[in-house]
Amino acid sequence: MSNAAMPGLLARLFRHAGPAVASVSTLILGWEAYVQLSGISSTALPAPSRIIAQGFEQRQALVRHSLATLQATTFGFASSLTAAFVFSVLIDFFRPLRRALFPVFIITQTLPLIAIAPLVVLWFGFGLTPKVVLVALVTFFPMLVALAQGYEATDRNIAALLASMGASRWRIFVMARLPSALPYFFAGLRISVTYAVVGAIFAEYAGAARGLGIYILNAKKNFRPDLVLAAVLVSATLTLLLFGATLLLQRAAMPWARLTEARP
């Protein structure tokens, strides 16, 4: 990125983010003021300032647990992305497979996480595996649907053109259907990445050696809502960072998408 583009980018960022920053800070200031003025006990409702101070004090533990959650999120998400891609290709090439598998996938989406999480922990122990399984379970289907829908969005004329040129079905898939699915893929990615963090924390809450979920559970048992909220703050930050990463990834992967009809 050139230096000349920076001020423009910052100005745009401010224009976009300004209202959100204003609303969030108003909320936090109101919260802080209420706690200070009402004299409510910090074990019932801790002030934002206390959450941040206590969170900072506990930063080593928070970082350690966050890394465990991040690891589970990335591993689980990576495996669900791989699986979703493989199945989306299979389904695209063999239509009957779609009718056979979609009901199964839909059923996996109807399973209540609250019932499934303890079972998965029971089966796979307190390590990384149950978290990866749960994250994959909640993110697989949205990604599969996004990809399948994206392939269908291919311009018929482009497919007809490639066929007239003698392109094989696989070539048409790689050259036309796959790039056509990119916007859908990234839309799915943005939604799924938020599910992924929640899924990991849920798995940890049901039982884990390390992770934000188990940290939250312990803080709650010790009547420390300030630390519960500090962990929530960390997990929200984590999700936002991952969300931002998908946006950056999309910009890098689809440079043409930012070009509006800026004609010469």
Added chain:
Amino acid sequence: MSPARLDVRNLRKSFGPTDVLADVSLSVQPGEFVSILGPSGAGKSTILQLLTGATTPDAGKMLLDGQPLKPAQHRFAFMPQGDALMPWRRIIDNTTLGLEIQGVSRQAARAKVAPLFGEFGLAGFENHYPAQLSGGMRQRAALLRTVVQQRPMLLLDEPFGALDALTRTQMQRWLADMWTCQRWTVLLITHDVREAVLLSDRIYVLSARPANVAHQFQVPLEHPRQCVGSPALAAIEAEILLTLLNPED
């Protein structure tokens, strides 16, 4: 006499219960510009689908240079409706698409296409994305992608249908000039009578669905033609329009 470049005889096609083509016969000589005109939904595009092998005829023959067309031969350079440029490919990579699929290396394909950018009014836009080009430029890029495949014949499916009237007229004049120099063998599908008259040596007019060839017109005028205000062109245009508007006569 040498065989026609394209000879189509008694083509019939239905999709389910819908008869689209009843009996269509037409021919195109080498170096000839032939248009097919017809009402919307008459099955004009179906003829191109049959030629490109996207679908198979129920009956009839399709001969190219006297030889029956086999599926998966891909002997035509096809330009679909709209421009069908890939938004994710730069213009140069869109124009090399056909060569790439023929197995030409990307570098060799670029070297072959690059010198033509000037002639097609695209010089300096090689590395732009389609979204950065005007409608007329996109159509020229699509036509460049079509002709560099060096197939024996071009099939153009309503190439200028999506353009505004002024750009369309400019593109028709440009194509007329290009064709006068290059003398490609062309089969053009259009519903624009003026476009057909300006560009074609011969025009087939299809009936409403199920289609057969209702009329055939010669345009016995030298190329390039004066595109605005020529009385001879206007007379043929009026005649064709009347047959289209009064199909039962």
